[in-house]
Amino acid sequence: MYRPMLENDVDHVAELDRQSYAFPWTAGNFHDSMRAGYRCCLYEESGSIMAYAVMMAVVDEVHLLNLTVVPALQGLGYGAAFLRRLVACSRESGFAVMWLEVRPSNLAARGLYEGFGFRQVGLRKGYYPASHGREDGLVMVLELRNAQ
Numbered sequence: 001m002y003r004p005m006l007e008n009d010v011d012h013v014a015e016l017d018r019q020s021y022a023f024p025w026t027a028g029n030f031h032d033s034m035r036a037g038y039r040c041c042l043y044e045e046s047g048s049i050m051a052y053a054v055m056m057a058v059v060d061e062v063h064l065l066n067l068t069v070v071p072a073l074q075g076l077g078y079g080a081a082f083l084r085r086l087v088a089c090s091r092e093s094g095f096a097v098m099w100l101e102v103r104p105s106n107l108a109a110r111g112l113y114e115g116f117g118f119r120q121v122g123l124r125k126g127y128y129p130a131s132h133g134r135e136d137g138l139v140m141v142l143e144l145r146n147a148q
């Protein structure tokens with residue numbers, strides 16, 4: 001089931017983020033997001049967290065800040081199902097567009113977003129930390145009115 005992320009989920013979610021990224025969010029990043037009123041939600045089955053997401057809403061736009069499927073379950077359709085739900089809920093709530101940044105090297109995420117119709121509209125030079133220096137961020141946008 002999908003449900004909001006709660007403060008007492010954060011330590012576990014931060015551990016999952018450490019397992020999922022070379023440069024993960026800290027527990028503090030998740031706590032700050034919740035306290036700032038960002039939309040933090042997760043998908044769980046039988047009490048186990050399978051995936052989670054964080055979105056920031058600004059006026060009529062949402063910014064997808066984090067979308068993660070736990071490593072053992074990647075490639076099985078959970079990411080697409082979660083994103084489909086985020087897109088549908090955002091559209092039904094009246095948001096016009098969804099923004100995100102993604103690493104050029106993250107081919108799985110790019111494939112997911114492009115499959116949903118996100119298009120690249122910008123490039124943030126040196127946006128992400130990387131093992132050797134910095135990596136750019138592709139800025140992508142989806143117009144929700146036209147989304148599937």
Ligand SMILES: CC(C)(COP(=O)(O)OP(=O)(O)OC[C@H]1O[C@@H](n2cnc3c(N)ncnc32)[C@H](O)[C@@H]1OP(=O)(O)O)[C@@H](O)C(=O)NCCC(=O)NCCS
Nearest residue numbers: 067068069074075076077078079080102107108109111112
């Ligand atoms: C990126 C992520 C959210 C995708 O979720 P997922 O459950 O693994 O992906 P799905 O099984 O739902 O696949 C959806 C689409 O993503 C793309 N994709 C998924 N895994 C892929 C891979 N290993 N290589 C290339 N494309 C891939 C495909 O386009 C796929 O569509 P298809 O099945 O029709 O080919 C997930 O892999 C993840 O959490 N990765 C680590 C964290 C991360 O990078 N998050 C995104 C940060 S911007």
